[in-house]
Amino acid sequence: MNFNKTKFMKSASNISESPEDIGAEVAFVGRSNSGKSSAINVITNQKNLARISKTPGRTQLINFFEIEEKKRLVDLPGYGYAKTSKKQQKEWGFMISEYVKYRHTLRGIILIIDIRRGIMELDHAFLNFYLPLNKPLHILLTKSDKLKKQACRKSFDSVRSIVDSVASVQLFSSLKKSGTEEAKAKILELLKS
Numbered sequence: 001m002n003f004n005k006t007k008f009m010k011s012a013s014n015i016s017e018s019p020e021d022i023g024a025e026v027a028f029v030g031r032s033n034s035g036k037s038s039a040i041n042v043i044t045n046q047k048n049l050a051r052i053s054k055t056p057g058r059t060q061l062i063n064f065f066e067i068e069e070k071k072r073l074v075d076l077p078g079y080g081y082a083k084t085s086k087k088q089q090k091e092w093g094f095m096i097s098e099y100v101k102y103r104h105t106l107r108g109i110i111l112i113i114d115i116r117r118g119i120m121e122l123d124h125a126f127l128n129f130y131l132p133l134n135k136p137l138h139i140l141l142t143k144s145d146k147l148k149k150q151a152c153r154k155s156f157d158s159v160r161s162i163v164d165s166v167a168s169v170q171l172f173s174s175l176k177k178s179g180t181e182e183a184k185a186k187i188l189e190l191l192k193s
């Protein structure tokens with residue numbers, strides 16, 4: 001599978017607008033501004049595939065990207081952006097949970113966590129919702145370029161101990177493009193499962 005050939009497919013403002021539920025998908029979830037879109041761009045080796053913004057809360061739609069026929073990456077709206085209204089937060093939460101619960105093609109989730117923040121309240125809420133579904137979870141601790149090696153290790157160990165054996169965890173940096181091969185290998189494994 002060649003990630004570099006990934007193309008934008010479509011945006012959906014609710015799950016009924018999603019592409020036909022056939023094939024295999026891996027979806028990126030995480031707090032607003034955690035670096036989901038940046039990670040997708042690095043993994044697909046394309047600068048502007050998923051939109052990146054300094055203004056959090058930009059990705060308000062479910063964005064579908066096609067790697068090859070019937071193999072997709074999905075950029076889900078980020079949760080927890082402070083300036084969004086309660087109503088909008090609820091709508092996004094609903095969109096994410098509906099997608100995760102009912103999408104047959106979903107093979108696993110890549111959870112994006114800012115390494116400086118670790119697992120926060122809304123991440124816990126997501127984990128509490130997702131883990132009982134018994135689907136695979138892989139965590140990217142992003143922005144690892146922002147911390148020294150020892151601090152990265154500390155955050156890694158702390159997240160590791162929280163998720164224990166239910167998820168795999170790795171360091172990642174979109175800026176340095178580090179952790180890309182490990183992330184790609186994981187996504188491939190999920191898409192083939």
Ligand SMILES: Nc1nc2c(ncn2[C@@H]2O[C@H](COP(=O)(O)OP(=O)(O)OP(=O)(O)O)[C@@H](O)[C@H]2O)c(=O)[nH]1
Binds near residue numbers: 031078079
């Ligand atoms: N230093 C550094 N900055 C990063 C990294 N990943 C993302 N950023 C920056 O963090 C900000 C948010 O990145 P996005 O990729 O847009 O985050 P997102 O999770 O898609 O955000 P929403 O779409 O709002 O949910 C941007 O300014 C990025 O340039 C990283 O690995 N290192």
Ligand SMILES: [Mg+2]
Binds near residue numbers: 036051
């Ligand atoms: Mg985004």
